[in-house]
Amino acid sequence: MSLERESMEFDVVIVGGGPAGLSAAIRLKQVNPDLSVVVLEKGAEVGAHILSGAVVDPVGIDRLLPGWRDEADHPFKTEVTDDHFLVLGPAGSVRLPNILMPPLMSNHGNYIVSLGLVCRWLATHAEALGVEIYPGFAATEVLYNDEGAVIGVATGDMGIEKTGKPGPNYTRGMALLGKYVLIGEGVRGSLAKQLIAKFDLSKDREPQKFGIGIKELWQVKPEHHRQGLVQHSFGWPLGMKTGGGSFLYHLEDNLVAVGFVVHLNYKNPYLYPFEEFQRFKTHPAIRGTFEGGKRLSYGARAITEGGWQSVPKLSFPGGALIGCSAGFVNVPRIKGSHNAVLSGMMAAERIAAAIAAGRANDEVVEIENDWRASDIGKDLKKVRNVKPLWSKFGTAIGVALGGLDMWTNQLFGISLFGTLKHG
Structure with a gap:
């Protein structure tokens, strides 16, 4: 040996x-x-x-492989056509007008993809x-x-x-x-x-700060599918003191990726991110997408959030x-x-x-x-203060202040808060 x-x-x-x-x-x-x-x-x-x-965001691929759009087998098949942002409550939801969102949050020109492909x-x-x-x-x-x-x-x-x-x-x-x-x-x-x-x-x-992201890939019924739709949301089922969010991405072939992110500085020791994810899918604004559908795969990963x-x-x-x-x-x-x-x-x-x-x-x-x-x-x-503000002030106030800070960075190149430390 x-x-x-x-x-x-x-x-x-x-x-x-x-x-x-x-x-x-x-x-x-x-x-x-x-x-x-x-x-x-x-x-x-x-x-x-x-x-x-x-x-x-194709900015990196555009520089790495400038002619990729001419390739027949490239994996960027679904360009974003609709971009929705929802605030979820226990029984309903409110869609935020896109005009209120900082421009850097827009998904116009981005692609919904299988990252594995x-x-x-x-x-x-x-x-x-x-x-x-x-x-x-x-x-x-x-x-x-x-x-x-x-x-x-x-x-x-x-x-x-x-x-x-x-x-x-x-x-x-x-x-x-x-x-x-x-x-x-x-x-x-x-x-x-x-x-x-x-x-x-x-x-x-x-x-460094971390979150956990849980994701599933579903095959849904054609009548529930809107290829190119990107839907982000926050709020229920997480409380106002627990940071996190969720998303639905409608790919091609009636596929929908659904994900749920929880910031790992939550204080409730009984919170179970997987169970919160399952509750999220029962929300009236969400569950209809998956009725009659089939889950194909699932997984979870850590996410860096310190920025x-x-x-x-x-x-x-x-x-x-x-x-x-x-x-x-x-x-x-x-x-x-x-x-x-x-x-x-x-x-x-x-x-x-x-x-x-x-x-x-x-x-x-x-x-x-x-x-x-x-x-x-x-x-x-431009987004360096979003996570510290969210952690310090909770979802309602923290997200609003973070949005304001992104706007001032976008318009004037300055932050109202300087550079905050993580709590």
């Missing part, structure tokens, strides 16, 4: 086959086709761990450029050199017995070594947490954090995929330039220096 690891060397190792990781891989090969790039994806296939049903489509583009993608392999360990810089990652060991000891078929995980490593594991990824702690990347940042104040330092010796590993979700828009794509591209361009300059395994501080002035930073800065 050998305890030696086999190893493979690449220019860039990317952990995570989501929008950020795949966009970084594509951009690296666009900038320099001779770079060797590998993507590790823990799911059995790309997109396997991505929950279906999302509204995507988007990732598979991006993977096809990446492989066509020569990127190697290894699905079914989870990166479980960060590898360092003698100076403490990141030089790669290792996959999990195989052949471990139930006692936790190596069995007769034990094989050590593979080491994938690179000049730089990009971490795009998603929210609360194990390697990202290790790196944030080791390099103190959260120093001088507000603590501008809580994004950790992105760069560290030998690599960088990208996508949801960095926490680039825009909370009021309930969107992060566009920023994931942009962050992958931004990191890729800086990494490619560093390699071209003969650098390796050092800190590419340009990635950290770039993001706040980029479109990612502009997107998050």
Whole structure:
């Protein structure tokens, strides 16, 4: 039984086959086709761990693949046609006029997609450029050199017995070594947490905030389906002191994605987000969509909600954090995929330039220096006070103040509150 690891060397190792990781891989090969790039994806296939049903702002895809609209097989089949925002009470609802909503909340020009299909489509583009993608392999360990810089990652060991000891078929995980490593594991990824702690990347940042998002995909009756409809709501069944919201996205083929988000700073210890989600679907404004329908799939995931104040330092010796590993979700828009794509591209361009300059395994501080002035930073800065206001004042007052703050940011480029800390 050998305890030696086999190893493979690449220019860039990317952990995570989501929008950020795949966009970084594509951009690296666009900038320099001779770079060797590998993507590790823990799911059995790309997109396997991505929950279906999302509204995507195409700003990132437009920059990454400008001609995507001419492709017959692209996954952006349903453009948003109607955008509704409801306040739910126990027995009724009120639709807020779109004219009251800050312009950045508009979904005009966005697309309702299966994010899993988007990732598979991006993977096809990446492989066509020569990127190697290894699905079914989870990166479980960060590898360092003698100076403490990141030089790669290792996959999990195989052949471990139930006692936790190596069995007769034990094989050590593979080491994938690179000049730089990009971490795009998603929210609360194990390697990202290790790196944030080791390099103190959260120093001088507000603590990250989290929510839980529960999502189901339904096949509904044709008479209950309105392709292109996006419906967001807040209020019942959550109380005024519990932050959260909900959505219905009408995709093609009579499919509807329904989701429910609860901010994880709620004070009621008896609140059960899954049960609240089921209650939500019984509301008179909601239940009709699902009568006679069939649930096809379901799942849940953590969501970063700290935004501008809580994004950790992105760069560290030998690599960088990208996508949801960095926490680039825009909370009021309930969107992060566009920023994931942009962050992958931004990191890729800086990494490619560093390699071209003969650098390796050092800190590419340009990635950290770039993001706040980029479109990612502009997107998050405008909404930076929405979550703190919601947490401090509750749903009714907090959402109203957050909306006012978004309007002043939109119209005058300033906030009435400066930059608030998270409560």
